[in-house]
Amino acid sequence: MSRIPRSAGEVLTGNSPIHGTAEESNLAARFLADVGRDVAQFRVGLDRSIEALETMRGLGVDMISGVLRERARVGALSLDRTATDGKAAFERFTDEIERIHGRAWRLVAQVDGYLDDIRRESRAITEIAEEVGVVAHYDWRLGPPRDLPAPQRTGGRIGEAETAEQVWRLRELHGFSWSTSAERWAVASNGISRLADEWVGLADERLAAEHALATSLDSTAIGQIVVAAGGGATARRQSVAFAISGQLHGLSDDTVPLERSHPLLVRLIGTETGAGIWHAPPALEVVAARWAALPTGLQERLIAEVPWVIGNLAGLPIGVRDRANRRLMAHYAAHHDRLSPQSLAALRDLTAQLARKRVGAGGETERPMQVVSLDLGGEVPMAVVSIGDLDAAQHATWLVPGMLSDAHSALTDWAGLSRVMLHAQRQALESEGRGGEALAVVAFLGYDTPNLVTVLGPDAARDGARRLALELDGAAASHLHSGAQQEVGVIAHSYGTPTAANALMLTRYPVRSFTMLGSAGLDSGRVVALEDLLVARDSSGRPQIYSTMAAGDGIAPFGAGLSGRAQPNPESVLAGGSAIHGAYLFSSEGLGVLRATDGHSASGSGDRGPLGTNASSGQGYLDFGTQSQWNAAVLSIGLPEKVAGALRVALPEPPEPRTSEVLARADVRIGAGLGVAAMRGVE
């Protein structure tokens, strides 16, 4: 007989759904209820005070009532909502935990009961086995056979007939008891299996409850401020205090983080107002140099006092912009009431991304996430995030999404795609013995992506390109100034391809490669020849521009044709459409273990849509494990030899570059990096 487990604890393995008690959650809910009551009364007193002050006139009272109105009242409202929403979240969690724990404990008792049954039946089986002379070694999970095994008792001098009769008698005597015990054993064993499955399900439910709680807390104003602050307790305390009340330990924070003017900005951008930096900053190299020359104290003031400007100013180190943008996040969090529903959603998703545990797709520790750019004040929220330290990365990859990918609807997806892109790149580098090289993957959600109507026009791509070009050149200028080496790959999907291509017409620093996935066609009004894009050349003198179109993608060729844009995959041009030649083409139909892309999506979900409007789950262009994603990954880090399948060029051959200016811009070879020689035309 195999050893029967002593208790349910030995049987119910894996994650336990029982952790702590609901009392912790109750305690939190009670605390938040108390805060909610207090802050409601506080707001009454505050309003009464503001009302009294506003009956008077004078600089002093105006200042006091202004601070109370603009900071304390807004902060109190944020705290009130946080307490209400947080309390509700903990109460839901408490209910869930009590339900899960209750069921889990009952389940443990049931398993213990079944184990008792098995022990009892095991004893009965053992006794019968001894009586009938059979060896009874049964696995406790499988139990004995339903029928009594043939009795082995035979008498030495007893005759065969007599033995047969004895066997018959033993069967008559013990057969029913044996079968009954065996049946009970089987029932108990099956019961345990069923309960073990239920145990796993309860653990999943517990995980879901925890996730829901964490998400709810991170969606509150205080939750968002805390996550944006990151770091240690002091940083969190400072962020919360300044965002909620505008002061800490007697120090006032009179700044308005959305302010776009500051006297000190003159020393950085040559003017006090930074309102125009989104599309028209000063020369990026000048910005980089001036920032580096500023005393630390002044840098800190600018980060603290005009974070919108610093957070979005191309040319500054990304670590600096990240700090400013996190301060901006704290401000947005404290002013939920002033954000559009889209911006609120973007802030919520950005917070959730920043709060993620730092574990990557392969279980390895993930690089920190940086908020490269952030603007939640406009009609369309803008956010650019980097997985990995973009300042330190030797290989930076910019992902440019297409239609319907504004920050509020696409941030989570594209942050996820950035993570798996980094994971694939890491695998490729490790296979080359270069696992130590630093990587960063950026999700560029910094433009107003088109909708189903505007996708046919060029405006969104042209507008987005201006900003993308600034971001690419800004990062390059910052690296050039610091002396750090960084190679840049751009990967664009669908309508992101005309956006990125237009940007590469505007940039002044070369990127190493440009990869187009399911291109919706390039803007012929901007890009006449791929040679015009500022992309490094390979040893044959051809720009390192790559493209793929899945056979199952019925949307991109259609979109390119309908809009009159030039398709970089000449074989995918529909009747009446035009092609733009010169890109290296690769397959995304799957090869070996690498899956095919079967629809237009960057990230597939569910089943494939009609005509490939949607790729099925795991089979989007940028889903991990697809041929398309792998090839994009290796091309972006300069490993074309690791492309799965072949790289080929569709005829006709691309024309020669047409102007000396173009020649000057594109005179870059593989490995030239960001050396001065590679930057002709840069002043």
Add this chain to the structure above:
Amino acid sequence: MTENLRLEEQQLRLARASLVSAARVMVEENTPVPRFWMPSISEIGGRVRWFLEGVGTARASLVDAAVAASRAAAELSAESDDLEGELTESFRGEYAVAQSRRPKS
């Protein structure tokens, strides 16, 4: 003019008294910030704890803001009153938001 001044003193006092009472509500008979580390499968204990501490800090910072505003309003007043005494008694001149502890040497 005198009547106006008297009215303003009354309004100032009302404003200050409202702030003091608002601040008091936030510090008296409080449920303290829970200090547990919530056991969990997905290790959300840190996030929960930071959130609750953040709420505690937010509450305390509003107290500090109200006290500071009340003191600023007192400086505008020509008359002295007993509110400063109340403030001193209730808040002992310290800040409600905890100050960082110095590392032990």
